[in-house]
Structures are given as C-alpha cells and as structure tokens.
Amino acid sequence: MTALDGGCDSLTAVEISEAAVAQFEINVALNRRGSEQVNVMTGDAFEILREMADAGERFDMIILDPPAFCKSKTAIVKACRGYKDINRIAMQLLSPNGILVSCS
Known part of the structure; x- marks a missing residue:
C-alpha cells in the first residue's frame, strides 16, 4: 500500500x-x-518469479521478503542457497537501474 x-x-x-x-x-x-x-x-515465489523472468517481465523496484529458510544451525548452508537463488531470480526481473530491496 x-x-x-x-x-x-x-x-x-x-x-x-x-x-x-x-x-x-x-x-x-x-x-x-x-x-x-x-x-x-x-x-510459490520461486516458481512465479522464474515464470516472470522467463516471460521477460521487468520491474523498476522489487521488495523481496522471503520466508525464514533457516530455522536451525544445521540448515544454514541450505538457507544460504535459498536466499542466493531467490535474490538471483529477483535481480533478473529488474529493469535497468532498478532497485532490489531484500529483507528477511
């Protein structure tokens, strides 16, 4: 809003x-x-963002608030991969000079 x-x-x-x-x-x-x-x-945000990227959609600003991927110390490596992947996909959706805000 x-x-x-x-x-x-x-x-x-x-x-x-x-x-x-x-x-x-x-x-x-x-x-x-x-x-x-x-x-x-x-x-699922991963699926939807990939579909949008494949379709060539672009955004001037993306505010990304992914779910908590890491709920224990044993999940750190997998969580880092998840955060990296979702941010990488979001960056593909940015217009030139677009802004990505990523928080969790």
Missing part, C-alpha cells in the same frame, strides 16, 4: 498463503485502490 501511496503505477504481489492474499485484497478494497493497479498472485 505504501508503494501505491508513493506513486508507483502498479503493484505485483506474490504470496503462498491464501489467507494472507485474502487479507491483502481486503486491505486493497478498504484503501480504495484500483484493482487495475494491483496484481496479487498466490503460489
């Missing part, structure tokens, strides 16, 4: 949780955002 308030032309959100998507859509309606500005996709 803040991105739309800040002047972005459109917003694409990817979320695996159907409940979170439903709440997001309620928030969009409550804040009177035009549905033409907002595209919410439900599914």
Whole structure:
C-alpha cells in the first residue's frame, strides 16, 4: 500500500498463503485502490518469479521478503542457497537501474 501511496503505477504481489492474499485484497478494497493497479498472485515465489523472468517481465523496484529458510544451525548452508537463488531470480526481473530491496 505504501508503494501505491508513493506513486508507483502498479503493484505485483506474490504470496503462498491464501489467507494472507485474502487479507491483502481486503486491505486493497478498504484503501480504495484500483484493482487495475494491483496484481496479487498466490503460489510459490520461486516458481512465479522464474515464470516472470522467463516471460521477460521487468520491474523498476522489487521488495523481496522471503520466508525464514533457516530455522536451525544445521540448515544454514541450505538457507544460504535459498536466499542466493531467490535474490538471483529477483535481480533478473529488474529493469535497468532498478532497485532490489531484500529483507528477511
């Protein structure tokens, strides 16, 4: 919502949780955002981001908030791979001079 308030032309959100998507859509309606500005996709972010990259889609700004891949010390190597992979895919989706914000 803040991105739309800040002047972005459109917003694409990817979320695996159907409940979170439903709440997001309620928030969009409550804040009177035009549905033409907002595209919410439900599914696995890795798969959806890869599909968008393969289709040649580009974004001026990507705010990436991946799930917690590391829940124990034994998962550190696998988690690092996951964070690297999702950020690499996101970088492929950036327009020239685009901005990637990645946080977890």
